[in-house]
Amino acid sequence: MLKYVLKRLAMAIPILIAVLTLVFVIIRIVPGDPAMVVLGDQASAEALAALRTKMGLDVPLIQQYFTFLFGAFRGDLGASLLSGRPVLSEVMTVLPYTIDLTIAGVVIGIVFGVPLGVLTAVYRNSVTDYIIRVFSLFGLSFPAFYSAILLILIFSIQFNLFPVISDPDLSNYGERMNHLVLPAVNLGLIMVAYITRSTRSSMLEVLREDYVRTAKAKGVPRFVVITRHALKNALIPIVTVIGLYLGVLIGNSVLTEIVFNRPGLGKLILDALSERDYTLLQGVMVIYAFIIVIVNLITDLTYGFVDPRVKHQ
Amino acid sequence: MEEKLLVVENLTTSFHLQNGWFSAIEDLSFTLSSNETLALVGESGCGKSVTAYSIMNLLPKPGSRIDRGSVLFHGKDLVGLPEAEMRSLRGSKLAMIFQEPMTSLNPALTVGQQIAEVLYYHNGTSKKEALKGALELLDQVKIPAAATRLNDYPHHLSGGMRQRVMIAMALAGRPEIMLADEPTTALDVTIQAQVLALLDDLKRELKMSMIFITHDMGVVARVADRVAVMYGGYLAEVAPVENLFANPVHPYTEALLKSVPRLDRDINDLNPIPGLVPSIDRMPKGCRFAERCEHKIDVCEQQMPDLTSISDAGNHSVRCWVRGAQATSNGESQA
Numbered sequence: 318m319l320k321y322v323l324k325r326l327a328m329a330i331p332i333l334i335a336v337l338t339l340v341f342v343i344i345r346i347v348p349g350d351p352a353m354v355v356l357g358d359q360a361s362a363e364a365l366a367a368l369r370t371k372m373g374l375d376v377p378l379i380q381q382y383f384t385f386l387f388g389a390f391r392g393d394l395g396a397s398l399l400s401g402r403p404v405l406s407e408v409m410t411v412l413p414y415t416i417d418l419t420i421a422g423v424v425i426g427i428v429f430g431v432p433l434g435v436l437t438a439v440y441r442n443s444v445t446d447y448i449i450r451v452f453s454l455f456g457l458s459f460p461a462f463y464s465a466i467l468l469i470l471i472f473s474i475q476f477n478l479f480p481v482i483s484d485p486d487l488s489n490y491g492e493r494m495n496h497l498v499l500p501a502v503n504l505g506l507i508m509v510a511y512i513t514r515s516t517r518s519s520m521l522e523v524l525r526e527d528y529v530r531t532a533k534a535k536g537v538p539r540f541v542v543i544t545r546h547a548l549k550n551a552l553i554p555i556v557t558v559i560g561l562y563l564g565v566l567i568g569n570s571v572l573t574e575i576v577f578n579r580p581g582l583g584k585l586i587l588d589a590l591s592e593r594d595y596t597l598l599q600g601v602m603v604i605y606a607f608i609i610v611i612v613n614l615i616t617d618l619t620y621g622f623v624d625p626r627v628k629h630q
Numbered sequence: 631m632e633e634k635l636l637v638v639e640n641l642t643t644s645f646h647l648q649n650g651w652f653s654a655i656e657d658l659s660f661t662l663s664s665n666e667t668l669a670l671v672g673e674s675g676c677g678k679s680v681t682a683y684s685i686m687n688l689l690p691k692p693g694s695r696i697d698r699g700s701v702l703f704h705g706k707d708l709v710g711l712p713e714a715e716m717r718s719l720r721g722s723k724l725a726m727i728f729q730e731p732m733t734s735l736n737p738a739l740t741v742g743q744q745i746a747e748v749l750y751y752h753n754g755t756s757k758k759e760a761l762k763g764a765l766e767l768l769d770q771v772k773i774p775a776a777a778t779r780l781n782d783y784p785h786h787l788s789g790g791m792r793q794r795v796m797i798a799m800a801l802a803g804r805p806e807i808m809l810a811d812e813p814t815t816a817l818d819v820t821i822q823a824q825v826l827a828l829l830d831d832l833k834r835e836l837k838m839s840m841i842f843i844t845h846d847m848g849v850v851a852r853v854a855d856r857v858a859v860m861y862g863g864y865l866a867e868v869a870p871v872e873n874l875f876a877n878p879v880h881p882y883t884e885a886l887l888k889s890v891p892r893l894d895r896d897i898n899d900l901n902p903i904p905g906l907v908p909s910i911d912r913m914p915k916g917c918r919f920a921e922r923c924e925h926k927i928d929v930c931e932q933q934m935p936d937l938t939s940i941s942d943a944g945n946h947s948v949r950c951w952v953r954g955a956q957a958t959s960n961g962e963s964q965a
Contacts, residue, residue: 528736
């Protein structure tokens with residue numbers, strides 16, 4: 318198991334190098350002089366040249382590339398052009414907010430999505446099935462920024478239950494949770510919809526399997542047939558779906574963070590974009606890639622728990 | 631009179647197809663005594679498995695229903711029995727093993743867990759005791775190194791071993807009736823023989839009755855006490871196994887026996903039955919075998935004959951206009 322994890326992490330290195338290269342190239346292709354962006358187009362030629370030297374932009378491209386690459390592997394993603402602080406520490410300050418939000422979204426998705434999916438499969442083509450399916454379609458087609466605004470209007474402004482702007486002090490646990498509810502629900506709704514749909518189709522398939530018939534023939538209670546015999550097998554594709562949609566979820570968390578004015582990677586990206594903070598932008602992209610790699614690894618490891626046929630060797 | 635453990639009377643089960651409800655088995659009546667093995671024989675689609683599922687109340691719902699008839703087990707009608715009561719019988723008094731050992735075991739649970747489950751839910755034994763019981767059962771079905779197999783998953787086992795696990799699972803509830811739905815069809819020939827021998831031993835040892843579903847006449851000769859030949863959802867002929875092989879009366883039974891390859895005969899004597907079993911929504915009006923029958927007369931295509939007894943002992947019945955009448959008028963009896 319440990320060997321497998323180490324092997325998978327080693328395999329992540331070429332992926333990360335590829336991502337770093339891609340990010341490096343894209344940033345260089347984008348027209349414009351970073352020094353001029355920072356100093357403005359009225360800056361003197363001397364000042365621009367000095368800044369370029371300081372930013373390491375005056376050396377050959379290949380040297381810049383390797384400096385960037387080795388820096389990244391040492392955890393040095395450069396300094397933000399705007400604040401001058403190291404990119405990594407900028408990211409680390411806001412990362413807990415995004416992790417809170419994503420985990421809460423996934424938890425809501427699983428806690429509601431899996432049982433709803435099972436219900437729709439067991440009572441397929443019934444009224445329950447249709448109602449849940451319509452709602453999940455609703456959840457899928459609702460843009461995250463729109464549902465976020467609706468949530469704020471209803472629960473923050475109308476009923477005054479939760480804060481409009483989600484900018485909690487992380488050391489205060491109560492406040493942290495209170496500020497998390499609405500953004501998490503907003504993100505969770507989409508996840509519930511995705512998980513409900515994939516649980517339904519996966520369960521429908523498994524319920525037709527011979528071993529479910531065997532379980533019935535053994536006289537096992539119906540609830541046990543559905544959970545222990547059917548759901549346990551249906552979970553395998555559901556885990557894949559959850560892993561895949563985590564990427565979508567992180568994308569949606571950007572929108573959610575913006576609408577709720579909540580600190581996080583999403584807002585950091587937006588700020589970096591609007592301020593043309595190239596180093597920050599490329600740093601955040603690298604971090605995102607790293608997170609996706611980790612999420613995929615966790616997904617693969619989860620298979621080992623739900624499917625005994627998967628051996629991590 | 632010997633005690634009849636199971637009495638099936640006029641059982642009719644229908645399935646819903648695109649253009650309505652069609653019966654898969656019709657007017658099925660037979661009995662099963664204690665310690666007896668009844669073989670249900672016929673081609674694919676003749677209703678053998680549907681009969682077993684109807685008895686077990688395991689028909690896929692929605693999409694199928696029992697229209698008429700009764701299944702009396704110890705005198706109690708299983709048709710329309712509340713699900714909770716039926717469930718307490720399933721896996722305990724009535725057990726079933728299936729054709730496909732590869733897909734009939736749950737891939738996500740260990741062999742031990744799957745067997746222990748039966749003991750846990752039917753006998754109320756603790757989970758630990760149930761696992762011990764599972765180990766004994768694995769021993770009983772002669773799985774080598776049973777203790778190490780207990781924690782194996784089905785994918786670790788061969789087809790023959792899986793079928794042994796299925797049998798252990800079926801035995802766990804100490805069933806009075808074992809329904810075996812083509813339990814050896816998916817296995818290699820050598821493994822088939824082993825599994826058949828095992829079933830036979832266990833049946834004697836545990837004094838079970840068995841309904842053995844198969845299309846293999848060789849298997850029938852080996853395991854059955856009595857044989858019920860089915861065609862198109864109807865019983866064509868019911869007889870003790872020796873009588874059936876020595877003196878098949880229904881043209882279908884005869885044809886079925888002729889179509890079995892034998893080493894002591896020329897391959898050219900092999901007579902396959904022309905045509906196929908009609909699908910349940912295209913059944914002919916009269917005798918369902920009429921269109922494939924060499925002996926048919928006019929009445930065969932008009933009306934379904936009744937199942938009539940043709941022996942003095944009352945243990946050989948046949949449903950045929952031509953042969954049934956001949957057999958009775960000749961006073962032919964099966965000793």
